[in-house]
Amino acid sequence: MKSKLIIGLFCCLSVAQIATPLSMITRRESVLKNGVLFKFKTAAVDPYDAFRGRYVALRIQEDKAPLPHGRRLSNGQNVYALISVDDLGFARIVAVTTRRPGGAPYILALVRYIDKGNVRLDLSLDRYYMDEAAAPAAEKIYREHARRDKQDAYITVRIKDGFAVIEELFVGGKPIKELIPSS
Template identity: 30%
Template sequence: MNKSIYITLLFLLFAVQLFVPAQMIYQQEDTLHTGTAYKFKTQPIDPSDPFRGKFIVLNYEMDSFATDEEGWDDFSGNVFVYLKTDAAGFAAVKHVSKTLMDTSDDYVIAESRYNRNNRVNFDLPFDRFYMNENKAYDAEISVREAQVDTTKICYGLVFVKDGTAVLDNVFIDDTPIQEFVEEYQEGIQ
């Protein structure tokens, strides 16, 4: 082979290696800028995994849906969770389907798990919020305390577009977790 073919192949290899991560980043950024924002209410969870880095594990109240459709008991795999906003302004399930429906409703793709008695249980794909390691532990404690305290509301703000869901931030009583932790850390010094 001549030298120009090697250079062309090398250039194509570099271009592909740059294109794939750039496409992933573009999809996430596009969802954040043009997707619909939903507030997903969280519930307590006790995480323990020192190998994944510094993050908050989020468990959502919206993790199942009662359906009158048959055939869910032994089903496992991806499901399409169609969303609506409830009276309090939080995300709620409108419908769950095994296949993509022809509708303009926003949806997320979730993993179905243990389904019984026509109740579809699922895990949402945005259950970790990564942050500065100096604040992650205090954030985890703050989120856990807020979830137990019935006077506080803890939720994740998620942007959704065409099945892609991006967790933008975590809030406690409408205060971003970063600010909440900074106030907490200032209070203990």
């Protein structure tokens, strides 16, 4: 009787253990399938990171918006960042709000810090994972193209209901995977 109960409880736990990664997959697949596509320009990041090796570290160039009037925001607070697209087709953050916006496209973000009337945001688009062998080469290519004098690196992101999923990292107009010499 006791062992049946334990096996029953174990099965419930197994369902929860599978449901967690499965929900991660379905949520992101749904965004990648039905989300609206945006391009975010990326900037160079500090190359010193002890844990790097399997991904290219990214920094969104346009990660700030004017501090909303009469609103007190604190570091780490959840906000909605409203997105618009500029003439070149890249996404920019135009405003932040603490209430879910109605029609305009938006992305869920965290306030990193407030700087001279601007809110610096953490858009949670900070890494692009690659094969362990390819990541260091990709990182090198990315850094060269994200420099201030070039800046032709960007990511494509699908967004649905404020939830963003990175689709691809482009460097010089091509997906980064195509630029890595095959070994």
